[in-house]
Amino acid sequence: MTIVAAPLIxxxxxxxxxxxxxxxxxxxxxxxxxxxGLLAYWIGVFAETGPIHExxxxxxxxxxxxxxxxxxxxxLLLEQLLVGxxxxxxxxxxxxSAFYALxxxxxxxxxxxxxxxxxxxxxxxxxxxxxxxxLLVAYERRSVQIWxxxxxxxxxxxxxxxxxxxxxxxxxxxxxxxLPQIGEVLASLSPxxxxxIPIAAALMTAGIAVKAGIFLYSLWLPAAHGSASTGVSALLxxxxxxxxxxxxxxxxxxxxxxxxxxxxxxxxxIAGALYAIVETDAKRALAFSTLSQVGxxxxxxxxxxxxxxxxVLMYIVAHGMFKGLLFLAIGDAGERVGSTExxxxxxxxxxxxxxxxxxxxxxxxxxxxxxFVGAFWAKEWLFVGSAPVDxxxxxxxxxxxxLVFSRFxxxxxxxxxxxxxxxxxxxxxxLGAGLPCTFALAGxxxxxxxxxxxxxxxxxxxxxxxxxxxxxxxxxxxALMTLxxxxxxxxxxxxxxxxxxxVFLVYVTICAGT
Amino acid sequence: xxxxxxxxxIALLVIGVCALVIRRDLVFKLLALGMVNSSTILxxxxxxxxxxxxxxxxxxxxxxxxxxxxxxxxxxxxxxxNFAILALALVFVMVLAERYxxxxxxxxxxxxxxxxxx
Numbered sequence: 086m087t088i089v090a091a092p093l094i095x096x097x098x099x100x101x102x103x104x105x106x107x108x109x110x111x112x113x114x115x116x117x118x119x120x121x122g123l124l125a126y127w128i129g130v131f132a133e134t135g136p137i138h139e140x141x142x143x144x145x146x147x148x149x150x151x152x153x154x155x156x157x158x159x160x161l162l163l164e165q166l167l168v169g170x171x172x173x174x175x176x177x178x179x180x181x182s183a184f185y186a187l188x189x190x191x192x193x194x195x196x197x198x199x200x201x202x203x204x205x206x207x208x209x210x211x212x213x214x215x216x217x218x219x220l221l222v223a224y225e226r227r228s229v230q231i232w233x234x235x236x237x238x239x240x241x242x243x244x245x246x247x248x249x250x251x252x253x254x255x256x257x258x259x260x261x262x263x264l265p266q267i268g269e270v271l272a273s274l275s276p277x278x279x280x281x282i283p284i285a286a287a288l289m290t291a292g293i294a295v296k297a298g299i300f301l302y303s304l305w306l307p308a309a310h311g312s313a314s315t316g317v318s319a320l321l322x323x324x325x326x327x328x329x330x331x332x333x334x335x336x337x338x339x340x341x342x343x344x345x346x347x348x349x350x351x352x353x354x355i356a357g358a359l360y361a362i363v364e365t366d367a368k369r370a371l372a373f374s375t376l377s378q379v380g381x382x383x384x385x386x387x388x389x390x391x392x393x394x395x396x397v398l399m400y401i402v403a404h405g406m407f408k409g410l411l412f413l414a415i416g417d418a419g420e421r422v423g424s425t426e427x428x429x430x431x432x433x434x435x436x437x438x439x440x441x442x443x444x445x446x447x448x449x450x451x452x453x454x455x456x457f458v459g460a461f462w463a464k465e466w467l468f469v470g471s472a473p474v475d476x477x478x479x480x481x482x483x484x485x486x487x488l489v490f491s492r493f494x495x496x497x498x499x500x501x502x503x504x505x506x507x508x509x510x511x512x513x514x515x516l517g518a519g520l521p522c523t524f525a526l527a528g529x530x531x532x533x534x535x536x537x538x539x540x541x542x543x544x545x546x547x548x549x550x551x552x553x554x555x556x557x558x559x560x561x562x563x564a565l566m567t568l569x570x571x572x573x574x575x576x577x578x579x580x581x582x583x584x585x586x587x588v589f590l591v592y593v594t595i596c597a598g599t
Numbered sequence: 600x601x602x603x604x605x606x607x608x609i610a611l612l613v614i615g616v617c618a619l620v621i622r623r624d625l626v627f628k629l630l631a632l633g634m635v636n637s638s639t640i641l642x643x644x645x646x647x648x649x650x651x652x653x654x655x656x657x658x659x660x661x662x663x664x665x666x667x668x669x670x671x672x673x674x675x676x677x678x679x680x681n682f683a684i685l686a687l688a689l690v691f692v693m694v695l696a697e698r699y700x701x702x703x704x705x706x707x708x709x710x711x712x713x714x715x716x717x
Contacts, residue, residue, distance in 0.1 A: 147669065205673050205676075208677075209676055209680065212680045212684070215684075216683060216684065216687065219687065220687070223691065226694075228695070228698055228699075228710075228711050228714055229711055229714070229715050231691050231694055231695060232695065232707060232708070232711045234691070235625075235688060235691045235692070235695070238684060238687070238688050238691075239619075239628065239629075239632060239688065242632055242636065242681075242684050243616075243619070243632065243635060246635050246636050246638075246639045247639075249639045249643065249677060250612075250638075250639045250642055250643075252643075253639065253642050253643040253646050253670070254642075254646070256643075256646075256647070256669075256670065257646040257647060260667075262669075312715075576704070576705075576708055577619075577628065577704055578619075578620050578704075581616065581619050581620050582620060585616065
């Protein structure tokens with residue numbers, strides 16, 4: 086069966102949704118079930134015959150190249166699990182048919198984007214994602230949301246323009262838009278013939294970085310993810326941000342941007358964690374922690390080894406699961422308490438439903454990478470694949486993450502029997518069950534590499550030590566939380582200047598590396 | 600010497616980005632964004648234009664040198680996307696202007712922050 090079926094089903098279902106009115110949630114459910122079936126079938130085909138390649142609209146050299154390869158499989162799995170959880174979470178919320186239509190368009194463009202190997206097709210789909218998430222953030226029409234999503238649209242559109250300028254330069258030099266063909270041409274160039282390629286690479290990388298949740302580029306992110314409604318924040322942080330990371334992953338195969346990604350990874354990892362430590366609002370702290378977590382992914386992509394790439398894919402899926410879980414659970418707790426301020430949640434912790442508290446606990450355990458919880462295996466692949474310097478940086482990020490999430494512990498470590506809603510517990514369960522899936526994913530992505538990697542026990546001991554140190558520092562030194570960091574950075578004007586500075590930074594790093 | 604279109608495109612890009620930073624009015628910011636987006640489109644078209652070529656409509660007999668048709672097809676999609684973005688952004692600016700009676704980015708930022716704290 087053609088692989089275009091997955092995005093097509095979602096887009097057609099979105100059109101039907103708009104006509105169906107009150108019954109649209111059943112159509113979303115049907116589209117989701119069809120997606121799960123297709124994914125199961127393709128995982129079977131992939132395990133037997135390897136990647137599937139297709140060309141849409143093949144008139145000579147003009148067609149759009151699509152591939153169902155390892156990244157695509159991982160992303161389709163993440164998309165199905167997260168969208169399923171969001172559907173379950175909002176099942177009784179009387180969401181309008183427009184919301185469900187947007188959700189399906191978002192899911193459809195994610196499906197198409199993760200298979201796309203064409204630079205311009207990627208541009209169109211990234212813009213489609215921008216537009217749908219712009220409307221989803223402002224779904225409740227609160228002023229904070231409208232302002233946050235307007236900022237997002239302005240900065241993201243500027244970023245995509247910069248990306249398109251890079252594509253134009255690359256096309257003028259190479260004469261192709263398909264990634265495999267560009268890769269062949271670039272590999273045959275001698276070092277003196279680079280021409281416009283470093284500038285094009287800088288423009289494309291910086292443009293996508295605006296959408297990928299990287300600090301200095303994505304300064305719109307905390308406001309947008311912190312103010313969106315519960316289910317939408319889970320989708321944005323878990324899925325939409327990763328599409329930018331996926332685009333960077335695809336670009337890093339053909340362009341010389343490996344060490345650029347390492348630099349950006351360290352920057353976003355540490356700056357995001359610092360802001361998360363001082364943030365007083367739980368949802369915004371989660372949004373900042375997303376910036377920090379993208380650091381792991383970029384360092385992994387920058388390491389450019391096979392094991393690290395598998396680790397990145399597993400970590401993308403795992404992060405989608407536990408960040409979605411945390412956003413849903415904290416959002417529900419905030420609704421019950423009436424505020425998402427960490428201090429308010431701490432005071433009213435007995436009113437938070439038990440299922441939400443358990444979900445936050447599981448999410449915290451997963452995000453710091455405690456042994457034998459889903460994300461642990463992903464991190465192990467990541468560590469095995471990276472060089473010693475990168476490994477030290479990754480441990481620093483683990484420490485910072487433990488520091489951030491030590492503040493959530495007082496909220497959850499309490500006895501109380503406040504019951505929760507059943508459909509919300511189901512959505513937590515779906516994401517919680519998705520965490521072990523990342524472990525099984527390694528079997529599909531890297532068959533024959535063995536399930537355990539021999540270093541597990543050492544890695545587990547190190548993790549425990551670093552996490553314990555982070556939690557100790559976090560709970561014993563409260564002065565850290567009163568650190569003052571610049572807040573004016575998150576306005577539109579500063580965002581634009583930061584993106585321009587970022588283009589320059591990437592260009593300088595590329596030139597320094599070659 | 601690069602084609603004249605490329606020079607104009609870079610000039611438009613610089614003016615647009617400067618206006619995006621300097622002008623505080625949201626409508627002006629959107630106009631500036633429109634300029635930035637159009638400059639990219641101009642860049643895409645003019646990078647592949649060559650002197651003494653014609654439009655990419657190949658007559659049946661002649662073998663005249665034509666411009667690469669692909670960028671011109673791509674630009675159509677980009678124009679439509681930029682139109683959609685500007686239209687939706689203007690709707691949101693309208694909503695904010697109705698609520699706060701201003702289109703000044705700084706004032707809206709402060710008003711939203713105050714409302715959020717309450």
